[in-house]
Amino acid sequence: xxxxxxxxxxxxxxxxxxxxxxxxxxxxxxxxxxxxxxxxxxxxxxxxxxxxxxxxxxxxxxxxxxxxxxxxxxxxxxxxxxxxxxxxxxxxxxxxxxxxxxxxxxxxxxxxxxxxxxxxxxxxxxxxxxxxxxxxxxxxxxxxxxxxxxxxxxxxxxxxxxxxxxxxxxxxxxxxxxxxxxxxxxxxxxxxxxxxxxxxxxxxxxxxxxxxxxxxxxxxxxxxxxxxxxxxxxxxxxxxxxxxxxxxxxxxxxxxxxxxxxxxxxxxxxxxxxxxxxxxxxxxxxxxxxxxxxxxxxxxxxxxx
Numbered sequence: 001x002x003x004x005x006x007x008x009x010x011x012x013x014x015x016x017x018x019x020x021x022x023x024x025x026x027x028x029x030x031x032x033x034x035x036x037x038x039x040x041x042x043x044x045x046x047x048x049x050x051x052x053x054x055x056x057x058x059x060x061x062x063x064x065x066x067x068x069x070x071x072x073x074x075x076x077x078x079x080x081x082x083x084x085x086x087x088x089x090x091x092x093x094x095x096x097x098x099x100x101x102x103x104x105x106x107x108x109x110x111x112x113x114x115x116x117x118x119x120x121x122x123x124x125x126x127x128x129x130x131x132x133x134x135x136x137x138x139x140x141x142x143x144x145x146x147x148x149x150x151x152x153x154x155x156x157x158x159x160x161x162x163x164x165x166x167x168x169x170x171x172x173x174x175x176x177x178x179x180x181x182x183x184x185x186x187x188x189x190x191x192x193x194x195x196x197x198x199x200x201x202x203x204x205x206x207x208x209x210x211x212x213x214x215x216x217x218x219x220x221x222x223x224x225x226x227x228x229x230x231x232x233x234x235x236x237x238x239x240x241x242x243x244x245x246x247x248x249x250x251x252x253x254x255x256x257x258x259x260x261x262x263x264x265x266x267x268x269x270x271x272x273x274x275x276x277x278x279x280x281x282x283x284x285x286x287x288x289x290x291x292x293x294x295x296x297x298x299x300x301x302x303x304x305x
Contacts, residue, residue, distance in 0.1 A: 008033045008118065009083070010090045010164060012157040013097045014060040017053045018258055020099040024048030024073065026062045028101075029153035030083050033090075036165035042083045043154045045070035053255035060151045074108045081105060088116040092136045092160055095119070120164055123171045139163050196300070 010031045017023035025046050032040040045062070047070045057063055080101070091097040094117045102113045125134045128142065136156055140147040143163040149155040181188060217234035224232040244261070251257040271277060272285050 003035075006033075006035050007085075007087045008090050008164075009085070009087050009115075010157050010161040011084070011097050011101075012091060012153045012160065013100055014062055014151065014153050015056060015100060016048050016050060017056055017255070020096075020103050023053075023100075024050055025100050025104060026052060026056075026067055027060070027153040028076070028080055029157040030080070031157050031161040032083070032087075033161060033164070036168070038161055040083075041154070041157075042079070044076055044079075046076060047072050055255035055259065062152075073104050077104055077108045081109065084113075084115060086115060088118050089113075090118045090120055090160065090164055092121045092124075092139065092156075093119065094121075120160060120167060123167055127167065127170050127174060136160060139167065143167065193300070 010033060012029050013025050014027040015023050015025055026048050027043075027045050029043040030041065031038055045067050047067045049072060052062065052064055052067075084101075089098060098113065098115075098117050105111055105113055120139065121134055121136075124131075124139050124142075128134070131138060131142075136159060137147055137150060140159040140163050143166050145159055145162045147155070147159040150159075213232060214234070221234075223234075226232075248257065251260050268285060272282055277285070
């Protein structure tokens, strides 16, 4: 008997900038996976009809000349939506790709995307939390997939499509293991507390050792190399404060303003939820919300007795 066919659409886009409410797509690529096997693909450059930021060109290398004769968003959205269908969308940091595509769908087709989103980056973090990087390059390297021409849509989509089936298998195995542990939850909590106490002691010990190392270097000590090759050195890093009014024009000119200036979302959330604002100001800030994310964490409440 033939098993059920699982279809997923791996996508990647390149854009004029990072803000999906203002910037546009310049390249789209998608690969159709059927039971983990590549069956079809679609790729197109897109003329955004607006300036491509220098900072974006430095990443993907797509210039205005390259997209001058390419179709416009309104000319390809039907084809893009047809290829994606109503199947789950897989992407590395999927909210980025999804937000741009959703905005374009609303603009030209009058409807929001309904596809399920699968974030391969979050899956990668859960499977390998100890890795220094969880970018697409780290993912393909981990699964021995050659990533050619990184930051072009079809090459990145291909690298992800070849890595994703193995990542998904490990992720589902991890989830299956977690489900099987639910009957042991009380024992696991006791085990967690023991580990937590050990980690706390080790962190204190590490801090004591670092204090000694710092004193050693401040009294003129030289770098120390262990027999296994690790070297203990002492570094300092200087940081500066800047007058934003004086550098704003320069940052905007080189396309670095959005990256240099990060909104303190946590502070704004607290401000909106607090008592400092009247309802009109609170409403203005709420209307400026662009996306919703939620972080869920476990917490151990200590016995105060």
